[in-house]
Amino acid sequence: MVPFSINQEINRIINYNIPSLLLIWYLLSIRGRGRSRHLRPQFYDIVSLLLGLPGLLAIGFGLSQISSAFAGIPALPPPVVEAPRNLLQWIIMPISCLSTGYLEESYFRYYLLIRFWGTDNSTDKTALFGIILSVILFSLSHLYEGFWGVLNALFAGILLALIFRRYRSIHGIAWAHGLYNAFVYAMGVR
Numbered sequence: 001m002v003p004f005s006i007n008q009e010i011n012r013i014i015n016y017n018i019p020s021l022l023l024i025w026y027l028l029s030i031r032g033r034g035r036s037r038h039l040r041p042q043f044y045d046i047v048s049l050l051l052g053l054p055g056l057l058a059i060g061f062g063l064s065q066i067s068s069a070f071a072g073i074p075a076l077p078p079p080v081v082e083a084p085r086n087l088l089q090w091i092i093m094p095i096s097c098l099s100t101g102y103l104e105e106s107y108f109r110y111y112l113l114i115r116f117w118g119t120d121n122s123t124d125k126t127a128l129f130g131i132i133l134s135v136i137l138f139s140l141s142h143l144y145e146g147f148w149g150v151l152n153a154l155f156a157g158i159l160l161a162l163i164f165r166r167y168r169s170i171h172g173i174a175w176a177h178g179l180y181n182a183f184v185y186a187m188g189v190r
Contacts (some may be wrong), residue, residue, distance in 0.1 A: 003088050004082045004185070009096040017099040024106045028114070041171050048163050048172025049179075055163075056180040059155045067148045083188035093185050094178070101178030108138040108157065109173060111165040131161045156180075 025039065084090045116130025135157035142153035160173045 001080045001082055004084050004093070004188075006089055006092050008045070009092050011178060013092075013096055013099050017096075017103045021099065021103045021106055024103075024111050028106075028111060039170060042169060044167040044169040045172035045175070048167050048169045049175045050172075051163055052160060052173050052176030055159045056155040056156055056176055057183065059159065060152055060180065060184070061150055063152050063155070081185055081188040082131050085185055094182050097177035097181035097185065100181060101176075102174040104138070104141075104162065105164075105177055108134050108141075109160055110170045112137070113161065113164060127165070131158075131165065134161055 028039070084093045112134045113127075113130045116126050116133070132142045135154060136159050138157040139154040145152070156177075160177065163173055164170070
């Protein structure tokens with residue numbers, strides 16, 4: 001079991017999530033040419049959230065049900081996370097989840113996908129390659145969660161990439177991702 005540690009979460013937020021997020025957004029701003037409009041909150045962020053969160057919850061729940069049917073097959077089990085136990089942990093947890101959601105969506109969806117279809121001469125093939133690369137890298141970054149975690153990240157990555165491709169809205173998918181992570185923590189072992 002992975003215990004919820006306030007010190008580790010605060011350390012990750014301050015020393016990893018925020019600096020990494022600032023670096024990604026800085027790189028996007030210097031390569032700019034009008035792309036920063038995606039970083040401003042817009043109406044489609046709400047639409048993206050309303051599509052993304054239920055989709056992520058359905059993927060997670062569905063894979064959870066399928067994995068329980070294959071419980072006898074040896075596979076690397078996902079880490080069991082401990083739910084927050086006190087008020088301070090419940091305050092830190094959503095900040096941690098939201099900053100992680102923003103970091104991962106800013107890189108895996110916004111940065112990578114804009115790089116592949118952000119130009120006027122991009123084709124459907126380059127956009128598809130960007131989505132595939134984004135989904136594969138996102139899935140591989142979840143190897144520590146075992147087979148089912150990677151599969152969950154694969155389907156979640158496809159969903160979030162398609163939503164981002166349709167609405168070009170980073171905040172909605174980051175909020176959906178952060179809320180999904182918070183839901184996983186909240187459902188953890190008590």
